[in-house]
Amino acid sequence: MLAGDDEALREFIALRRGPLLRSAFLLCGDVHEAEDLVQSTLVKVVMAGRRLDRIDNIEAYTRRTLMSVFISSRRRLWRREHPHAAPPDRTAEAPADIDMGLAVRTALAEVPPRQRAVLVLRYWEDLSVEETAHILGVSTGTVKSQSARGLATLRSALGDALPESVDRSADAEEARL
Known part of the structure; x- marks a missing residue:
């Protein structure tokens, strides 16, 4: 992407804002904070797109920026508040098993930020x-x-909410890969 190509940046933002918002929500567990993360990320991407001569892979650059913004937001001292157990706002695409989706999102909030970033990306x-x-x-x-x-x-936080059909020995398999 060339510097100053505002139309290409607008198209990219229009196409990627939704998927970025879903990823940000999985990272932070709060729809309003996810919107803030995406907004901060897109501002940084637009500013970099205008400042740099070329961004070779705007998609990868945006993902990396989202992860950096998320991880740095967790380092701030004002982040010492604790979320309540209220369920998040529903999205247009409700999962088939809403209770499991809520359990996974609640458990995901217990995973440290860097590990959560890895899980969301992977x-x-x-x-x-x-x-x-x-x-x-x-x-x-x-x-x-x-x-x-x-x-x-994540498995520990899910505890009994995890279905019996899930192989709990996958941790050892993942570590060997």
């Missing part, structure tokens, strides 16, 4: 280990270990 965005490592600026080994730890925390 299992929601369906990126490879290498792509996730590139976006987060870490090694593939870090992605694998963060995935395994994040999944273990």
Whole structure:
């Protein structure tokens, strides 16, 4: 994307805002905070698009920016408030099992921010280990270990809400990959 190509930036934002909002919601668990994360991310992308000579992969740049904005938001001192157990606003695409969806989102809130970023990129965005490592600026080994730890925390937080059909030994499998 060339600097100053405002029309291309507008089209990109129009196409990617929804998927970015869904990913941001999975990261933070609050629709209003997700909107703030996406807004901050898109402002940074637009500013970089105007400032830099070229962004080779605007999609990857945007994902990395979203993850950076999310992780840095968790470092702020004012983030010491604790969310209530109220369910989030419903989206247009309600999952088939609403109770399980709520349980997973609640459990996801217990996963530390970096691990949550890895889980969202790997299992929601369906990126490879290498792509996730590139976006987060870490090694593939870090992605694998963060995935395994994040999944273990998620499974532990889900407890009895996790269906019996789910293989609970997947943590060991993920760590070996």
